Amino acid sequence: MYAESTAPSRARPALPARLATATVVLWLTALLATTLPWAGELPLTHLLSAFWTYDPEIYASVLAHFSWAPRVAMAVLIGAAFGVAGAVTQQILGNPLASPTTLGVAAGSQFGITLASLFLPGLLALSPDLPAIAGGLLAIGLVALLTWRLGFSPVTVILAGLVISFFLGAVNMAFLLLKGEWLGNLYIWGAGSLVQSNWQPFSELWPRVLVLSLLMVALIRPLQLLQLGDASASALGARVTWLRGAALLLVVLLCANVVSRVGVIGFTGLAAPVLARLLGARTLRQRLIWSTLIGSGLLLLADALAAWVSDLGDGSLVPTGTTTALIGGPVILLALQRIRNTHHMPGQDSGPSGFLPARRSLTGTAVGLGALLIALLALAMGWSPGLSGWHWTPVAQWGEAWVWRGPRLLAACLAGVALGLAGTLVQRMTRNPMGSPEMLGVSGGAALAMVVVTLAGLDVGRGGQLAAATLGAAVALGLLILLARRHRFAGNQLLLGGLALYVFMDAGLRLVVASGGTQATKLLTWMYGATWLVSETEAVALLLVLLAVGLALLAILRPLTILPLGETAASALGLAVAPARLALLLLAALLTAAATVVIGPLSFIGLVAPHLARVLGQQTVGRQLLVAAMVGAALLAVADYLARIVIYPSQLPAGLLAALVGGVYFLWGLSRHGRD
């Protein structure tokens, strides 16, 4: 009756030997790396006994007991905590890329502490955990709000987490620029340092980690049901919403407790469960156990490396958060290659869609926007604050004013156009309203190149910076193409590849910021889009690039309409899918790179402009492109103008303003939008 083709296998699937082997190798390497610096100083037995005692006569012994041993213990403890938290988060969301870092919890906790140290220092003295927990909850709440109606698909959730991280990061940065003198140390802490001077933090932390982890383990069986999808899980009697909420709360508590003590140690929570899964831990129980072991081993190794680099370097502190991020990037890439079925994960019941079919005429919208744009340009050229109050510059004098106000205004508008176009392309290609060129990693590549130049201490001038940024963007793009070719340039894989690039950028940035000094300030100013650095030739060059790309876009409009129907349908309609995607990808990357050198990598324009175009009733590709470009230009024109006048005679970076305003709109607009 049941004649099936597949051969029956009666053997129970065993845990692959490579899992245990890899874990043992990892731990041995980590232990070796952390004990090696003590080789000439203390015998091994004394080093071991440093965990509970010390000899006050020997300096090395005191050092080992009060600095080295608690640091090792802390690394193991925190690594284990993140391992558990990461594995649980991935199970809750049915998402192989979820982790406290990628969900924005860590950024949220950091944000909470920044706010508290600025406005409520008393609270911080009382308990640093409270603001951290509040911030973490805020971040995860925002992510939930964003993804509630868009469906909890893995990629959408991760993108929402990234958007929230970016946004909270931008707010943090605004505080840094405005009240920098207070927050310098916060940023060293924020980069995640495990340096210890006594056992107190460890003895405070371990009971909390233990209790929270045990609570998570108690939830293991209902959590297993989530693997069957919401419908089946609730049909089996699990209260899915309640369960998700409770488990996420535990994750946030665990993460906030760690972050409030040692700062953001990114990507252990992502790397450990992903590695465990890739090495063959199949069931939730196995994943929890092995993820814990791998997590602690990983962090111990990363911390030992950070300590080494700090010792070898010129005495500047290399935070552990940097080395873990350097490990996290490759792991994401690895996961990307191995985890194929991102399109068919449990929990992805509804695709990310939900745009209203409302349509309005193009002419009306375009004329309205055009008028708005012209009014904005006139305002920005004419109406400005001076030493003796606000005044209009007469039109006759605009020629002279152009030198000061023109290039930056033009460049800002053009960057807005580029980002609006690129954003529409990316969102259409990925069929995801959360996609954006910022997330494509191309901006990240450009930024990374700038970071490298800064780190190397080269003073290359503005031209050199531009060249470096373009090169970085090109390399990032090349990497993306290599990655994406395996997946025939499919959208979600692209976004995830971009995520990995972002991780690298993040690591480099933390390193620079932690090292402090004028270099860091310069880099930050550029990162957040200082338009006043733009010269007239650069603005004109940007204009030419945009004109060329605009012509190319006309040719590719129709393939862009067909592609979102899916690969099968598109090729059935006679479209060569891979070349079309490659062409679109190239165009999007070129646009992004052009915009990034002007406005920095972190504005939300590429995310917001296409979305606004749809809200304005432009649903077809061509119209959306046009209107998104105009919206982008208008938004950045406003940002640039405000950046010039808000704290006159000083200036704010326009990109930062755009990110703040765009972020707020995005949070509000997208959550409200889905509700209709």
Add this chain to the structure above:
Amino acid sequence: MSAFFEVSNLSVRIGDTTILRDINLSFREGEVTALLGHNGSGKSTLLKILARQHKPSTGNVSLQGTSFRHTGAREFARTVGYLPQHPPGTDGLTVRELVALGRYPWRGPLGRYTTEDQTLIDQAIADTGLGGFQHRAVDTLSGGERQRAWIAMLLAQQTRCLLLDEPISALDVKHQVETLRLVHRLAEQRELTVIVVLHDVDLAARFCDRLVALKGGQLIADGSPREIMDTSTLEAIYGVPMGVMERAPGQWVSYVH
């Protein structure tokens, strides 16, 4: 005999769209019922209401005389099992591990699995003919085997009722018949109440005791296969001119003119 499910004055609205309108129905215990209807007729929604996956906008549903509102989540899951239309990928779970999850409503988050549980799991696997596959990953099975694995999970759940949403729509004819035969046999052996959404009216008439048809959210026909398999009734359900023949007792063939 008392009704297993009792549906009274049920309406479901999503936004401005009315999906179901004033449905009054009861399902008897031990009966195999097919829900029929054109696409968008509301049959899947009715099944989801019975499975408590959806909440009714107005009206009431009760299970063995107790209103849905007063039944706990796991208590409900011990009585009613539900198989969604598109079960998701199971991410590496083996057949046996999947079936074992069916014991959750009985053991809860922390209760130990006893030998009784193991026996029930073994039996569910044997009943669905999956003995040779129990340590294979569900994702590597063929469509028919995968469907059987999920049904085995429902069996391990030891419910008195199975709600199946288009369980055969992705299968070929052979596996369609096998799956329905399996459901029919299990319903007899274990005295189960089964409500199944089906598209194929001939198969429904062949394997079910009762056919219930919806059209545009309203109940349009309800009766034994002999009552429903009739030219005018079928035309009313599907809205196309149809004919029907009885080839042998209990075996009908319907066709479109």
